[in-house]
Amino acid sequence: xxxxxxxxxxxxxxxxxxxxxxxxxxxxxxxxxxxxxxxxxxxxxxxxxxxxxxxxxxxxxxxxxxxxxxxxxxxxxxxxxxxxxxxxxxxxxxxxxx
Numbered sequence: 001x002x003x004x005x006x007x008x009x010x011x012x013x014x015x016x017x018x019x020x021x022x023x024x025x026x027x028x029x030x031x032x033x034x035x036x037x038x039x040x041x042x043x044x045x046x047x048x049x050x051x052x053x054x055x056x057x058x059x060x061x062x063x064x065x066x067x068x069x070x071x072x073x074x075x076x077x078x079x080x081x082x083x084x085x086x087x088x089x090x091x092x093x094x095x096x097x098x
Contacts, residue, residue, distance in 0.1 A: 039090060
């Protein structure tokens, strides 16, 4: 009678890989169409936690520098804010992944 012995094969360990969720920046561009007040109101309405003071600061930066990052975070939320700001008539740069 013969007996089979248990195999002594190699056990592979699964590699642990941490993948960070993609993030992006929402950038508003300067234009000659939108008023300061409109940009400020859009930022306050769409970007969570946006204060009047911060919205005015960003709007001034947009005017002075030609653009400003108005929000950065998870890609999915960035896409939503980008779409909503664009829908309000703001001139938007393409989403910038970070």
